[in-house]
Amino acid sequence: TLPNQYQDQDNLTMDTTQTQENIESETANRLVKGIDVSQYQGIIDWKTVQPEIDYAIVRLCDFYHQQPDGTCKLDEQFENNIKKCEELNIPVGVYYYSHATTEEEAITEARFVANSLKAYSLEYPVYMDIETKEQEALINENQQQMKEVIISAMTELESEGYFAGVYCNGGSEDNTKRKEFIDDISKVYNCWLTSNATYNIAVDFEDFKAEDYEILTIPNDGIAMYQYSQQGQIDGIDGHVDLNYATKELS
Numbered sequence: 001t002l003p004n005q006y007q008d009q010d011n012l013t014m015d016t017t018q019t020q021e022n023i024e025s026e027t028a029n030r031l032v033k034g035i036d037v038s039q040y041q042g043i044i045d046w047k048t049v050q051p052e053i054d055y056a057i058v059r060l061c062d063f064y065h066q067q068p069d070g071t072c073k074l075d076e077q078f079e080n081n082i083k084k085c086e087e088l089n090i091p092v093g094v095y096y097y098s099h100a101t102t103e104e105e106a107i108t109e110a111r112f113v114a115n116s117l118k119a120y121s122l123e124y125p126v127y128m129d130i131e132t133k134e135q136e137a138l139i140n141e142n143q144q145q146m147k148e149v150i151i152s153a154m155t156e157l158e159s160e161g162y163f164a165g166v167y168c169n170g171g172s173e174d175n176t177k178r179k180e181f182i183d184d185i186s187k188v189y190n191c192w193l194t195s196n197a198t199y200n201i202a203v204d205f206e207d208f209k210a211e212d213y214e215i216l217t218i219p220n221d222g223i224a225m226y227q228y229s230q231q232g233q234i235d236g237i238d239g240h241v242d243l244n245y246a247t248k249e250l251s
Helices: 020-029 047-053 078-089 103-115 135-143 143-159 176-186
Strands: 031-037 053-065 072-074 092-098 125-130 164-168 188-192 223-232 243-248
Touching: 031 223, 047 078, 053 103, 072 092, 072 103, 078 092, 092 103, 103 125, 103 143, 125 143, 135 143, 135 176, 143 164, 143 176, 176 188
Parallel strands: 031 053, 053 092, 092 125, 125 164, 164 188, 188 223
Antiparallel strands: 031 243, 053 072, 223 243
């Protein structure tokens, strides 16, 4: 999907014959189901998991463990998880837990990420996970600086040939600043969000929804993946696992 700024606004038309029911049905048909995992899921039985998912996003590292030379300790299960996905032809992407609050830090992180992925083939994006208290403070107090941090990381990853994106928490419905921030970022980069009623309408996805949790649909082309539960359960994984859905086109 081309970014919004490249669309021919003069030729855009709306199909008034489409009903809400049809729209929701078509949306469900273009969704795929996935999980995101890290060392906290332990050793995963990927053969058992495979029939239950369409893709997986695995954690590469947490830059809390970054070393002075810019390297970082990898997630303890990263290599095992990504290799198993490759062996079983499970489409895979990665995420890294960023701690960057400056452009320089973002570039250093992104370079390490790109170098760590050279041996692997990804079908899904490389996501920069922004959740630290320091990053949250910037979103609320200095959005321009946080945007520049993200742009620096995305530019570096894209220069290495990766499809880069941003993961962040959608926040509460009354968090206007966060919504403005996500709206701005999603116009330029692919976003992966935790589900939030601010951005979504209900659509049925019975075979892969968490208990008592309403599945939600995609509000715009810049937000192509949602994490709709952090309490999911799947055969082959002990304990809880994050459940996601995405547009089929994301891969």
